Amino acid sequence: MAVVVMAAEPRAEILSARGLTKVYGAGATEVRALDGVDFTLARGEILALLGPSGSGKSTLLNILGGLDTPTTGTLHHGAQELTRATDDELTRFRRDHVGFVFQFYNLVPSLTARENVQLAADLVAAPMPPEEALAVVGLGARLDHFPAQLSGGEQQRVAIARAIAKRPAMLLCDEPTGALDGKTGRLVLEALLAVNQRFGTATAIITHNAVIGAMADRVVTMRDGRIASERVNPSRTPPAALDW
Amino acid sequence: MRAIDRKLLRDLGRMRGQVITIALVLAAGVAATVTLTGTYRALGAARDDYYAAQDFPDLFVHVERAPDAVAARLATIPGVATVTPRLVEPLAAWMPGQARPATGTALSLPDDGSLRGLVLRLGRGPDPTRADEVVVLDSFATAHHLAPDDRLEVVMAGRRHRLRVTGTVLSPEYVFPVAAGVVNPSGVVVVWMPRPALAARTGADGSWNDATFTLVRGADQRAVIAAIDRALEPWGGLGAYGRDQQLSHRFVSQELEQLEVLATRVPVVFLLVAAFLLNVVLGRLIQLQREQLAVLRALGYTKAAIARHVGAFAAVIVLGGGAVGVAGGVALGRAMTQLYVRFFHFPELTFHLEADLIGLALAVSAAATLAGALAAMRRVLRLVPAEAMRTPSPARYRKGVLGLRPVARLAGPLGRMIVRELERKPLAMALSVVGVGFALAIVIIGRFSRDSLDVLLDDVMARSMREDVAVVLAKPAPIGELGWFAHAPGVLAAEPAHAVPVRLTGPRGYRDVVVTGLRPGDHLRQVLDGRGARVPIPRDGLLVSEILARRLGLAVGDRVRVERRDGDHRQLVLPIAATVDDRLGMQAYLELDALAAALGEAPQLSEVLMTIDHRQRDRLMATLAEVPAVVQVIEVSSFRDAFAAQSGDSMTFFTWLVVSLGVVIAVGVVYNNARVALSERARDLATLRVLGYRRGEVAVVLIGQLAIQVAVAVPIGLWLGWALASALMSASDPEQYRFPVVISAQTYGFAALVIGGAALATAALVRRRLDRLDLNDALKARD
Structure with missing residues (x-):
């Protein structure tokens, strides 16, 4: 049974955004994917980002992770203003601080589980050994399997291992269970929780499955490019207890 | 090994079919460069070294007879280094x-x-x-x-x-x-x-009748020739000439010129095609890898690292293709040089692979790859890492972009899939078509010189030289001698010809040619125009090759200065009565009697043209051998055979070489297109299978697309072949050959068959892959 951690004292911010907007197109075809979002991500917290399709969750996550830049607004990582960073600086930021988990896993099909993890490990000076990262997500026995030989849940756990191998300060997960059934999805969430507990990795999980919000410290709900509500859970529900 | 390098290796392994075919196309270009350039250099070096070592003369002159003392005087002409009089x-x-x-x-x-x-x-x-x-x-x-x-x-x-x-x-x-x-x-x-x-x-004691000269460096050859001609006029000088008129040198130089043309133009075509292929294929491979590359970017790999990754993929192709090309080029170059050893007699003729040639080959292949990979590379660098996060959206198809809507309506759902795919990517379709077209054009290039040779032998020789035997006399004889030849054993008919060496001078310069005197009613020698129609020999002026008139700056009706180069060296002025767009050399004709009148002598003959009874051929030859006045007996058929055999050998080699290279390109283009299409559409095709379509029906979607590309490419390729052949042809010296670009129906057919065959083989390969398509794999979520 996972340990329940209380969200007691306020923690240091790792990311803070002010007035983020993201506009696609112009004139009649203009789409405001983000419309003045203020946001923070604190060290060690698990944050669930809820909202229907098109509410701006993915856009926000992409900007937070340095994959995309906002139209206006500022984003700080500590003292560094990411909204002014060059492409190289953003790459550096991703490499050193961010781990991504995608809905469709995005493993490199020509590399084994171990090699997919190593792909990330190669980028940093003191990575977690791929074997260890895979053990964290419960795949210590499937090191040399290619993605095509793994189930969807296993592939997603490899993706998580790949994300944590760099020992990032934050994990950004975009619908990590979106393509999985409930049972497999719970396994993946267990893996995310394990990482959070073991390494204190701040974890933002995008989902439109509201149930997942119960395992987070904080739940932010988005609608039409704005933050519609925000609540702090008094306690985190273990993934095994989630019901969907 | 870093994981990203392992990915590279596995990608190369997985796409080995494509990697190998592209590398082979590149190898073909490199091999063509090494073979042709290397052979050209070997031949050029063999000639130049030989000439230098043996002091090959710069000038030659023939005289009727000159005393030894004259030779010493020739040595004093400014610009002359040495004179060697001889008999x-x-x-x-x-x-x-x-x-x-x-x-x-x-x-x-x-x-x-x-x-x-x-x-x-x-x-x-x-x-x-x-x-x-x-x-x-x-x-x-x-x-x-x-x-x-x-x-x-x-x-x-x-x-x-x-x-x-x-x-x-x-x-x-x-x-x-x-x-x-x-x-x-x-x-x-x-x-x-x-x-x-x-x-x-x-x-000929105490005299000589021929001399060779070497010149001092920088001597004015024309001035020296003029001085020699003046000095030898009293001795019956036939006019000094340079190496360019020396027969052996001319043959060797012509071959070198042709080789140079081939060496500079053919590889360019290959490398352009290779660059183009690399562009298309690398571009599409990168397209297929978009998400993977985006993930790498998201993980934190820099643009430079990704560019290196993609660049390494291209580099493997360059180095692999380059190495195979150099090795193949050396083998082919040796074989081609051996071919020349058989008919060019140098003390030494060997193919050497020089370091700069390897450098050149690698530079051109790298340039081709770079040109090919550049666009793909740019696309990689523009790749937004967020790409990896986006939910996949179906590719955008439109209706009726190419005006194919009626076709699509008639074709049923599978036909519509084909048509829409072509319409979705008109540029890719166009590029593939051009690639296949180039392959076809290259096959045509390999064969068309054979067609031109056939025209030379059949048209020019068979129809204008109708005699069986031409007898050349040591010196002109009275026309009455014809009777003796006409009655020699086995002779069915005999006609005279009188060849007189002259210098024709017009406003633009002069040319040393032969005026041939022919009788108006005779038919064994005929002058044919470009369309093969017979042109009558005029009696009131010269009939000259069009190119000759042009080079002299003369037109019909103009008067030309004629200086006889043998006998009394008389000078006269004759009008140009007509010109003819003939095919070979620079010719001049006049009626036999009119020629005699102009020269102020009774009609003469220097050649006897005969048709013979072939059963009595050997007897006739034996008879002619006993006649001192006969210096040469030329059998047109054996001349033709020898010519065909000799040109045939080098041509067969060249045809074989170029056709194989064309096939490599055809397979490279068609196979790569098919493989890219297969990987792009695997999901669609698997879906069709799941819906209940049979394997054959599913194959139609992919192979139909391939078939349409090839079908459109064939006419384009035929035209490209003609255009390339014209470009190659334009490089030959018009004063020697003037061939229209002749491409026979067989050549067109052969080229189309070769490409069709390559397409069929590819279709079979693709079909096999389709049959083995793993439905689960193909239908799984991305990756």
Whole structure:
């Protein structure tokens, strides 16, 4: 049974955004994917980002992770203003601080589980050994399997291992269970929780499955490019207890 | 090993079919460069070294007869470095087993008794004190297994002579042994003997009738020629000429020029195609890898790292293709050089792979790859890492972009899939079509020279030289002599021709040509125009090749200065009565009687053209061999055969070379297109199978697309082939050949078949892959 951690004292911010907007197109075809979002991500917290399709969750996550830049607004990582960073600086930021988990896993099909993890490990000076990262997500026995030989849940756990191998300060997960059934999805969430507990990795999980919000410290709900509500859970529900 | 490098290796392994075919296309381009450039250089170096080592003369002159003292005077002409006077005598040799005599020349050796200018291959030089010792041209000796101490019986100056062979030699004047019309080494005999011995046999003591010159560096050749001609006018000088008129040199140089054209143009075509292929294929491979590359970016790999990753993929192709190309080019170059060894007789002709050639080959292949990979690379660098996060959206298809909507409506759902796919990517479709078209064009290039040769042999020779035998006389004889030839055994008809060497001068310059006098009613020699129609020989002026008139700056009705180059060297002015767009050389004709009148002499003949009864051929040859006035007996058929055999050999090699390279390109383009299409559409096709379509029906979608591309490419390729052939043709010297681009229906058909075959083989491969398509794999979520 996972340990329940209380969200007691306020923690240091790792990311803070002010007035983020993201506009696609112009004139009649203009789409405001983000419309003045203020946001923070604190060290060690698990944050669930809820909202229907098109509410701006993915856009926000992409900007937070340095994959995309906002139209206006500022984003700080500590003292560094990411909204002014060059492409190289953003790459550096991703490499050193961010781990991504995608809905469709995005493993490199020509590399084994171990090699997919190593792909990330190669980028940093003191990575977690791929074997260890895979053990964290419960795949210590499937090191040399290619993605095509793994189930969807296993592939997603490899993706998580790949994300944590760099020992990032934050994990950004975009619908990590979106393509999985409930049972497999719970396994993946267990893996995310394990990482959070073991390494204190701040974890933002995008989902439109509201149930997942119960395992987070904080739940932010988005609608039409704005933050519609925000609540702090008094306690985190273990993934095994989630019901969907 | 870093994981990203392992990915590279696995990608290369997984796409080995595509990697190998692209590398082979590149290898084809590199091999063509190495083979053609290397052979061109080998031949050029062999010629230049040989000429330099043996002091190959710069100028040549023939005179009727000049005393020795004149030679000393020639040496004082400014610009002349050395003068070598010599005796030159036509000769014929009856060799065992030959139906007709070999013809050629006896030359005197330098007065110091040395073999200067010759390369001794076997035996020794003749002993100056022995009157019957000679050295023989090596190609002739080899063809007839003549060795030192063998006897050689020849007819010279109207008498039989028994000579003793002391050695065999090579001469830069006979790199390509040719004696008026005969190009077969067994039919061209050349002997060298001390001058006193030759003079004694020809009655030319104390005189010479031929001289060669070397010039000092920077000498004005035209001025020297003019001075020599002035000095030799009293002695019956036939006009000095440079190397460009020396027969062997001309053949060698022509071959070099053609090789240069091939070496500079053919590889360009290959490398362009290779670059284009790389562009298309790398571009599409990268398209397929978009998400993976985006993930790498998201993980934190820099643009430079991704560019290196993609670049390494291209580099493997360059290095692999380059290495195979260099190795293949060396092998092909050796084979091609060996081919030249058979008919160009150099002391040394070897193919060397020079370092700069490898550098050149690698540079061009790298340039081709870079050009090809650049666009793909740019796309990679523009790749937004967020790409990896986006939910996949179906590719955008539109309706009726290419106006194919009616087709789509008729075609049913599978046909519509094909049509929409083509419409979705009109540019990719166009590029593929051009690629296949180029492959087809290259196959045409490989074959069209054969078509041109057929036209030369069938049109030019068969239809304008209708005689069976042409007999060349030592010097012009009265026209009445024709009767004797007409009644010789086996002769069915005999017609005269009078060839007079002249210099024609017009406002733009002069050309040394031969005016041929023909009788109006005769039919064995005919002048044909470009369409093959017979052109009558005028009597009130010259009929000249159009190119000759143009080069002299003359038109019909203009008057041209004619200076006779033999006999009395008389000068006259004749009008241009007509021009003809003939195919070969620079010709001039006049009616035989009118020519005689203009020259102020009775009608003469220098050649007798005959049709013969082939059953009596051997008797006729034996009879002619006994006639001292006959210096040459040319059988048009054997000339044709020899010509066809000789050109045929090098042409077969070239055809084989280029056609294989064309096939490589065709397979490269078609296979790569099909494989990319297969990976792009695997999901669609698997879906069709899940819906209940049969394998064959599913294959139609992919193979139909392929078939349409090839079908559209064929006419484009045929046109491209014609255009490339024209470009190659335009490089040959119009003063020698003027061929229209002739491409036979067979060549077009052959090219289309080769490409069709490549397409069918590819279709079979694709079909096999489709049959093995794993539905689960293909339908799984991305990755």
